[in-house]
Amino acid sequence: MKAYFGRRYTLSASHRLHTDALTAEENRAVYGKCNNPHGHGHNYVVEVLVGGEVGRETGMVLNMALLDEAVRGLVMDRFDHTNLNRDPYFKNRAPTTENLCKAVFELLDGSVEPARLAQVRVEETENNFFEYSGA
Amino acid sequence: MKAYFGRRYTLSASHRLHTDALTAEENRAVYGKCNNPHGHGHNYVVEVLVGGEVGRETGMVLNMALLDEAVRGLVMDRFDHTNLNRDPYFKNRAPTTENLCKAVFELLDGSVEPARLAQVRVEETENNFFEYSGA
Amino acid sequence: MKAYFGRRYTLSASHRLHTDALTAEENRAVYGKCNNPHGHGHNYVVEVLVGGEVGRETGMVLNMALLDEAVRGLVMDRFDHTNLNRDPYFKNRAPTTENLCKAVFELLDGSVEPARLAQVRVEETENNFFEYSGA
Amino acid sequence: MKAYFGRRYTLSASHRLHTDALTAEENRAVYGKCNNPHGHGHNYVVEVLVGGEVGRETGMVLNMALLDEAVRGLVMDRFDHTNLNRDPYFKNRAPTTENLCKAVFELLDGSVEPARLAQVRVEETENNFFEYSGA
Amino acid sequence: MKAYFGRRYTLSASHRLHTDALTAEENRAVYGKCNNPHGHGHNYVVEVLVGGEVGRETGMVLNMALLDEAVRGLVMDRFDHTNLNRDPYFKNRAPTTENLCKAVFELLDGSVEPARLAQVRVEETENNFFEYSGA
Amino acid sequence: MKAYFGRRYTLSASHRLHTDALTAEENRAVYGKCNNPHGHGHNYVVEVLVGGEVGRETGMVLNMALLDEAVRGLVMDRFDHTNLNRDPYFKNRAPTTENLCKAVFELLDGSVEPARLAQVRVEETENNFFEYSGA
Numbered sequence: 001m002k003a004y005f006g007r008r009y010t011l012s013a014s015h016r017l018h019t020d021a022l023t024a025e026e027n028r029a030v031y032g033k034c035n036n037p038h039g040h041g042h043n044y045v046v047e048v049l050v051g052g053e054v055g056r057e058t059g060m061v062l063n064m065a066l067l068d069e070a071v072r073g074l075v076m077d078r079f080d081h082t083n084l085n086r087d088p089y090f091k092n093r094a095p096t097t098e099n100l101c102k103a104v105f106e107l108l109d110g111s112v113e114p115a116r117l118a119q120v121r122v123e124e125t126e127n128n129f130f131e132y133s134g135a
Numbered sequence: 136m137k138a139y140f141g142r143r144y145t146l147s148a149s150h151r152l153h154t155d156a157l158t159a160e161e162n163r164a165v166y167g168k169c170n171n172p173h174g175h176g177h178n179y180v181v182e183v184l185v186g187g188e189v190g191r192e193t194g195m196v197l198n199m200a201l202l203d204e205a206v207r208g209l210v211m212d213r214f215d216h217t218n219l220n221r222d223p224y225f226k227n228r229a230p231t232t233e234n235l236c237k238a239v240f241e242l243l244d245g246s247v248e249p250a251r252l253a254q255v256r257v258e259e260t261e262n263n264f265f266e267y268s269g270a
Numbered sequence: 271m272k273a274y275f276g277r278r279y280t281l282s283a284s285h286r287l288h289t290d291a292l293t294a295e296e297n298r299a300v301y302g303k304c305n306n307p308h309g310h311g312h313n314y315v316v317e318v319l320v321g322g323e324v325g326r327e328t329g330m331v332l333n334m335a336l337l338d339e340a341v342r343g344l345v346m347d348r349f350d351h352t353n354l355n356r357d358p359y360f361k362n363r364a365p366t367t368e369n370l371c372k373a374v375f376e377l378l379d380g381s382v383e384p385a386r387l388a389q390v391r392v393e394e395t396e397n398n399f400f401e402y403s404g405a
Numbered sequence: 406m407k408a409y410f411g412r413r414y415t416l417s418a419s420h421r422l423h424t425d426a427l428t429a430e431e432n433r434a435v436y437g438k439c440n441n442p443h444g445h446g447h448n449y450v451v452e453v454l455v456g457g458e459v460g461r462e463t464g465m466v467l468n469m470a471l472l473d474e475a476v477r478g479l480v481m482d483r484f485d486h487t488n489l490n491r492d493p494y495f496k497n498r499a500p501t502t503e504n505l506c507k508a509v510f511e512l513l514d515g516s517v518e519p520a521r522l523a524q525v526r527v528e529e530t531e532n533n534f535f536e537y538s539g540a
Numbered sequence: 541m542k543a544y545f546g547r548r549y550t551l552s553a554s555h556r557l558h559t560d561a562l563t564a565e566e567n568r569a570v571y572g573k574c575n576n577p578h579g580h581g582h583n584y585v586v587e588v589l590v591g592g593e594v595g596r597e598t599g600m601v602l603n604m605a606l607l608d609e610a611v612r613g614l615v616m617d618r619f620d621h622t623n624l625n626r627d628p629y630f631k632n633r634a635p636t637t638e639n640l641c642k643a644v645f646e647l648l649d650g651s652v653e654p655a656r657l658a659q660v661r662v663e664e665t666e667n668n669f670f671e672y673s674g675a
Numbered sequence: 676m677k678a679y680f681g682r683r684y685t686l687s688a689s690h691r692l693h694t695d696a697l698t699a700e701e702n703r704a705v706y707g708k709c710n711n712p713h714g715h716g717h718n719y720v721v722e723v724l725v726g727g728e729v730g731r732e733t734g735m736v737l738n739m740a741l742l743d744e745a746v747r748g749l750v751m752d753r754f755d756h757t758n759l760n761r762d763p764y765f766k767n768r769a770p771t772t773e774n775l776c777k778a779v780f781e782l783l784d785g786s787v788e789p790a791r792l793a794q795v796r797v798e799e800t801e802n803n804f805f806e807y808s809g810a
Contacts, residue, residue, distance in 0.1 A: 003503060004536040010260065014149030014176035014218070021732040030733055032740065038218035041149035041176005043260050054507065057426045058435055059499035064533065065437065083149070083173035094734035098678060102729065125145065125178050128739065131679040138638060139671040156327045165328055167335065189642065192561040193570055194634035199668065200572065229329035233273060237324065263334065266274040280530065284419030284446035284488070291597045300598055302605065308488035311419035311446005313530050353419070353443035364599035368543060372594065395415065395448050398604065401544040408773060409806040459777065462696045463705055464769035469803065470707065550800065554689030554716035554758070578758035581689035581716005583800050623689070623713035665685065665718050 004118060005061040006049040009071055014041035015084040015095040031094075039083065044097070045123040046075065046104055052115035062115035074107045097124040101132045109134065139253060140196040141184040144206055149176035150219040150230040166229075174218065179232070180258040181210065181239055187250035197250040209242045232259040236267045244269065274388060275331040276319040279341055284311035285354040285365040301364075309353065314367070315393040316345065316374055322385035332385040344377045367394040371402045379404065409523060410466040411454040414476055419446035420489040420500040436499075444488065449502070450528040451480065451509055457520035467520040479512045502529040506537045514539065544658060545601040546589040549611055554581035555624040555635040571634075579623065584637070585663040586615065586644055592655035602655040614647045637664040641672045649674065679793060680736040681724040684746055689716035690759040690770040706769075714758065719772070720798040721750065721779055727790035737790040749782045772799040776807045784809065 016039035017031035027035045034040070048071060052061045079087065084095035093099045105120040123129040151174035152166035162170050169175070183206060187196045214222065219230040228234045240255040258264040286309035287301035297305045304310070318341060322331045349357065354365040359373045375390040393399040421444035422436035432440045439445070453476060457466045484492065489500035494508045510525040528534040556579035557571035567575050574580070588611060592601045619627065624635040629643045645660040663669040691714035692706035702710045709715070723746060727736045754762065759770035768774045780795040798804040 002538050002540065003507070005503065006534045006536070008532045012175045012177055012260065014174045017734075019732060019734065030735075030738065033216040036216050038221050039149045039174070039176070040147045040216040040218065041174070041178075042147055043176075043178045054501075054503045057424060057499075059422075059424070059501035059504045060435075061503055061535070063435065081168040081171050081175040083175065086173050094732075096729075096734035098680065098729045098736055099734045102678070125147065127683045129681045130736070131681070133677050135677065137673050137675065138642070140638065141669045141671070143667045152329075154327060154329070165330075165333065189636075189638045192559060192634075194557075194559070194636035194639045195570075196638055196670070198570065229327075231324075231329035233275065233324045233331055234329045237273070262278045264276045265331070266276070268272050270272065282445045282447055282530065284444045287599075289597060289599065300600075300603065303486040306486050308491050309419045309444070309446070310417045310486040310488065311444070311448075312417055313446075313448045351438040351441050351445040353445065356443050364597075366594075366599035368545065368594045368601055369599045372543075395417065397548045399546045400601070401546070403542050405542065407808050407810060408777070410773065411804045411806070413802045459771075459773045462694060462769075464692075464694065464771035464774045465705075466773055466805070468705065552715045552717055552800065554714045573756040576756050578761050579689045579714070579716070580687045580756040580758065581714070581718075582687055583716075583718045621708040621711050621715040623715065626713050665687065 002051075003054050003061050004049055004051045005064075005067075005115070006047055007064065007067055007071075009046045009048070009076065011044045011046055011076060011080045012041065013044060013079055013082050013084050014039045016040070017094055017096060018085075019094040039085070042124050044100065045129075046071075047121040047123075048104075048108065048112075048117070049119040049121070050112045050115035051118040062112060067112060070108060070111045074111060075104050078107075079103075097122050097128075097130045098132075101130040105132050105134060137186075138189050138196050139184055139186045140199075140202075140250070141182055142199065142202055142206075144181045144183070144211065146179045146181055146211060146215045147176065148179060148214055148217050148219050149174045151175070152229055152231060153220075154229040174220070177259050179235065180264075181206075182256040182258075183239075183243060183252070184254040184256070185247045185250040186253040197247060202247060205243060205246045209246060210239050213242075232257050232263075232265045233267075236265040240267050240269060272321075273324050273331050274319055274321045275334075275337075275385070276317055277334065277337055277341075279316045279318070279346065281314045281316055281346060281350045282311065283314060283349055283352050283354050284309045286310070287364055287366060288355075289364040309355070312394050314370065315399075316341075317391040317393075318374075318378060318387070319389040319391070320382045320385040321388040332382060337382060340378060340381045344381060345374050348377075367392050367398075367400045368402075371400040375402050375404060407456075408459050408466050409454055409456045410469075410472075410520070411452055412469065412472055412476075414451045414453070414481065416449045416451055416481060416485045417446065418449060418484055418487050418489050419444045421445070422499055422501060423490075424499040444490070447529050449505065450534075451476075452526040452528075453509075453513060453517075453522070454524040454526070455517045455520035456523040467517060472517060475513060475516045479516060480509050483512075484508075502527050502533075502535045503537075506535040510537045510539060542591075543594050543601050544589055544591045545604075545607075545655070546587055547604065547607055547611075549586045549588070549616065551584045551586055551616060551620045552581065553584060553619055553622050553624050554579045556580070557634055557636060558625075559634040579625070582664050584640065585669075586611075587661040587663075588644075588648060588652075588657070589659040589661070590652045590655040591658040602652060607652060610648060610651045614651060615644050618647075637662050637668075637670045638672075641670040645672050645674060677726075678729050678736050679724055679726045680739075680742075680790070681722055682739065682742055682746075684721045684723070684751065686719045686721055686751060686755045687716065688719060688754055688757050688759050689714045691715070692769055692771060693760075694769040714760070717799050719775065720804075721746075722796040722798075723779075723783060723792070724794040724796070725787045725790035726793040737787060742787060745783060745786045749786060750779050753782075754778075772797050772803075772805045773807075776805040780807050780809060
């Protein structure tokens with residue numbers, strides 16, 4: 001797989017980093033101000049990368065409209081303008097950006113045919129980002 | 136005043152657009168998904184612009200360290216990694232970015248001497264921003 | 271007017287810089303490679319700035335949905351994914367970015383009430399831009 | 406190959422997505438507004454990545470001037486400020502950004518010695534991009 | 541003057557913030573690590589804004605080629621890839637970005653006819669910038 | 676290793692490209708204006724990418740505070756606001772960005788446990804960058 005098509009989406013959400021697996025003090029030590037009680041938020045940039053063949057007729061790896069539809073239905077409608085801590089995916093997982101990145105990958109995997117989902121990248125701020133390409 | 140010095144800060148916070156002055160239905164109509172019940176969040180970019188004379192000796196309008204100290208003490212410690220709806224400033228005001236922009240201006244005004252606060256600009260997302268330069 | 275709300279849109283179009291007021295040679299001298307016969311194109315960034323009062327109840331200068339609707343109806347539907355040279359506005363004007371900027375201002379002026387259109391800025395490339403705030 | 410040098414160029418061009426292999430109706434369905442009859446345009450960002458050894462004497466993977474010369478002669482002089490549909494490369498291929506990306510790779514391949522062409526990335530807009538690293 | 545044309549240039553230079561008007565200790569207090577003995581450097585972004593009428597025939601405020609020529613001849617050839625402290629302009633002035641901004645304004649003023657130089661903006665880093673529009 | 680965490684730092688430094696392995700004339704031919712006698716400078720963007728498992732309890736690949744501490748202690752304190760030519764690492768190597776990239780990799784390697792250093796990327800300007808992932 002040598003040709004890739006990437007597309008960038010933005011998603012505004014709030015979260016509070018906290019896990020029941022740790023004590024209040026440990027949570028504070030591990031997550032710092034991200035553990036503040038009432039949460040905070042980000043404009044997450046979600047970049048979806050798919051790979052495949054460049055279609056001989058269409059000249060495309062994947063029709064952009066199809067990818068937009070998959071991302072809207074499976075990711076944006078679920079996470080955009082929400083509080084991540086309320087989502088079932090984060091019921092037993094801290095809503096870190098690593099886990100959000102995995103969530104997006106798992107939700108989109110298998111839904112971008114005939115292309116193949118290659119990687120999901122999530123930028124939490126302009127200075128940090130996460131990438132996941134499957135288990 | 137012909138010389139200006141501007142500095143850019145980022146601030147992560149959550150908010151829910153909602154005002155008690157409107158009914159639930161009106162809130163939904165006015166604010167759309169920004170009225171979602173559990174809030175969402177942004178990486179706000181706060182740009183502070185001060186004007187003044189370029190000091191003959193120092194060659195500076197205002198020492199950057201002084202501006203950083205004022206912004207940290209008056210703005211960042213208060214709003215960064217918080218839920219804006221919980222702040223007293225927003226007790227009787229919707230936590231829109233217009234109002235956040237005014238709050239930052241009012242908090243910093245008078246604290247950047249010998250320079251003068253000229254404008255505060257807040258970018259809510261990469262596609263919308265607000266500017267305020269005093270009443 | 272001390273409070274401003276700005277919003278950024280992108281618009282992909284093609285154009286060829288050429289005016290019937292000049293000879294072929296003069297056109298080439300004035301416009302350089304922008305005068306190449308079959309045109310070229312840009313992702314224009316259009317930034318619309320409106321000013322007004324921050325509404326006491328809503329905390330907004332102008333509802334973003336209203337601005338988006340005006341821009342979509344009056345500007346994007348007309349210019350996005352088109353060849354600017356084919357538009358009536360450019361029938362007797364070279365489709366320079368200065369003129370595109372004026373066109374956008376004239377089309378939007380009066381349609382953003384209760385706010386007032388303050389400025390239109392168009393970035394042609396990441397290295398040049400134009401601003402217009404009315405006659 | 407563990408050291409890479411990347412360089413970013415911009416190229417303004419127009420195109421119309423259309424292929425003779427499909428009917429007018431199919432073209433419209435597949436390409437949407439990108440099939441508009443008179444074309445539109447983009448500021449393409451072309452990123453060329455080459456890999457190789459860091460020269461012991463020069464401390465460089467490849468002299469930047471050599472890469473600039475290759476890109477200017479083989480890519481920019483051909484595609485910048487043109488209508489892609491008029492280029493022979495796109496005579497039998499839709500001028501999609503996937504195909505532009507492949508064209509740039511094929512044109513540069515073999516011309517960046519002693520380094521090796523590793524990847525070409527083309528951003529069509531700030532929200533979508535394509536990568537190609539050879540057959 | 542309601543129409544403006546702006547253009548962005550980049551310039552790599554080194555400097556050391558230090559003034560003979562202050563003692564070594566005062567220099568350290570005022571400039572912090574910018575006073576480190578052997579200097580450091582920046583990619584300065586220089587944005588030149590000119591205002592004027594949009595020419596009826598050309599549709600331009602100022603031909604971009606003329607501005608590029610003025611900036612190259614008067615600013616870039618002088619400051620790009622240099623050590624600012626060695627330039628005569630900074631013989632009796634600390635090479636702060638405020639002063640660099642004034643230098644660029646003074647050097648370009650009067651050389652962009654028929655347009656008028658409106659403002660020079662210099663970004664020292666992505667988080668701070670300076671603007672000057674004349675005495 | 677399928678999960679990655681990346682973080683972006685900026686570093687202002689000056690350098691002069693010059694190597695004793697070449698004559699003055701060869702230095703000028705190879706490095707062009709980067710060989711100017713008194714140096715110049717850049718705002719380098721240093722992006723550090725680490726890979727590993729997403730911790731079951733913390734939901735993190737690596738605590739951001741630990742990475743910041745390693746980068747500050749090993750890289751920033753050494754290179755930020757300095758003249759790279761004065762650093763012992765560049766005593767026998769030209770201070771090219773390729774070599775700076777290798778220096779950062781070598782300094783950080785082994786200090787980001789339990790994650791593993793995957794790649795260091797250094798952007799010298801907005802138009803060129805370098806990546807290194809170990810020997």
